[in-house]
Amino acid sequence: MPLRARWDAQFALAVLAAVLTTALTAVSFWLSFEALHDLATAHRLHGERAWAWPATVDAFIAIGELLILRASLAHRVDWAAITLTSVGSVGSIALNVAGVGVSHDPLDYVTAAVPPVAALLAFGVLMRQVHDYLVSRQPVVTAPPIPVIAPGPAVQESLEREEPKAVEETVPEPEDEPVVTEEPEPVAEPEEPLTQRDRIDAIVRGLYDSLGQRRPATRHMRDALADAGLPNSDGTCREARKRVETEEPHLRDLPDALAA
Incomplete structure (x- = not known):
């Protein structure tokens, strides 16, 4: 397969994976919100407050994942972001399972736990795809130029004393020569940074x-x-x-x- 065709196929697959991951993330968070909304309604929260309450739990997952992405791009580990994501994930799973109440069917608890777990994993995969894309677009980092420190007054004066005096010579006057107009040198275009x-x-x-x-x-x-x-x-x-x-x-x- 030609290199260009292979690159187009890889790009199409990456776009499709990003779209499906985004859809999975949205559905998982929506199911988790629904379960937490029902739990809030059963405990004296109604209307807008019942819908806003799940954000106090699931939003920690999104915030923590974004902070982990920022730390990864900076090549460091953010333990506060990891702790935030873990607390939000464990809290969301526990509350979703607690909302089932007493049940003799274990699948009831499994069904309640799947949406928050899927939301955590899907959003993590989405952030990984964003990380790979941003890294591939970063230009090659070059080392900054080393500044040249000018010598101090004492060193400069010593150098001037060591320089031999120029011998004056009689330079004949140059003859008139035709003026030659130099063509400007072509300006080299800057090379694009390597991906x-x-x-x-x-x-x-x-x-x-x-x-x-x-x-x-x-x-x-x-x-x-x-x-x-x-x-x-x-x-x-x-x-x-x-x-x-x-x-x-x-x-x-x-x-x-x-x-x-």
Whole structure:
């Protein structure tokens, strides 16, 4: 399959997965809200207050997941966000199950517990998809230039004393020459930053040369991507190697390198 067609298929699948995950998240939260609304109605809350009360429980799940996403993009762990998500999830599950009351059928409790559990998992999957998309759109980070510190007055004065005085020479007056108009040099357009996918492919392609013209194993690619701070699952490594060998088919005929 051509690289362009494969990329279009992957993009379509990603969009479909995002749509289905969003729909699952909405349905799960709605079912959880319904159960908590019935529980609130049975305990002296009616009308708008009965519908607003479930938000005091389920909203913690959404807030905690969003804070976890922000911390993940910043490459750190937010224990407060994890605690918030856990408390909201456990509270929602417990209240949904408690709303069943006394029942001799265990499936009644299972049915009550499924919506809050599904809401937690579906929203987590949705945030994971958002994380992957945002990371793939981040440009390559380059190191900032190192500032040059000017020498102090004492050092500058010492350098000036060490410089030899220029010897004055008699320079003949230049003859009149025709004026030549220099053409302006073309301005090079700035290169677009590499996407995460391009960086992964470049690292995998370099392994063929660093391994002595051999096909890298999954272990080689995973270690190289991990050192670069990039996604390094087995599926990511294999897909990158397929893209590289599609661009350069002769690489498929190279002998396999042994994984250390």
